[in-house]
Amino acid sequence: MIPSQMLKGTLEGCVLAIISQKETYGYEISESLSKYGFGTIKEGTIYPMLLRLEKNGFIQAIYKESELGPKRKYYRLTEEGKSNLVEFLSSYEELSNAVNHLIQDVKEGDCYEEKC
Numbered sequence: 001m002i003p004s005q006m007l008k009g010t011l012e013g014c015v016l017a018i019i020s021q022k023e024t025y026g027y028e029i030s031e032s033l034s035k036y037g038f039g040t041i042k043e044g045t046i047y048p049m050l051l052r053l054e055k056n057g058f059i060q061a062i063y064k065e066s067e068l069g070p071k072r073k074y075y076r077l078t079e080e081g082k083s084n085l086v087e088f089l090s091s092y093e094e095l096s097n098a099v100n101h102l103i104q105d106v107k108e109g110d111c112y113e114e115k116c
Contacts, residue, residue, distance in 0.1 A: 012052075013088030015050070016059070016081055016088065019076060020081075020082070024074060024075060026075075050075060058080055060076055060077075062074055
């Protein structure tokens, strides 16, 4: 399970990435995150985040009929959201490369599998 503090800085970008793949709704976003290995993300995290992303102009919500009950609120990226996603992906790749480089150096050092 990924610690919540590690997820905190990246979850919004990951949600934007999921929404970029197709128009989707909150529960489906949560299920997608779980399938990608993020574990269970609580509704108390997802829905306030979606409201914040909508308020910031990164996503747009529309209500659509559901086959299984009441209308659902579906989300799609706005142009501003697409730009924000591109920035996130670039920044995350840079961070990921730096962390991977550091981890590789640590693994090659003397302290990786034994006490220093």
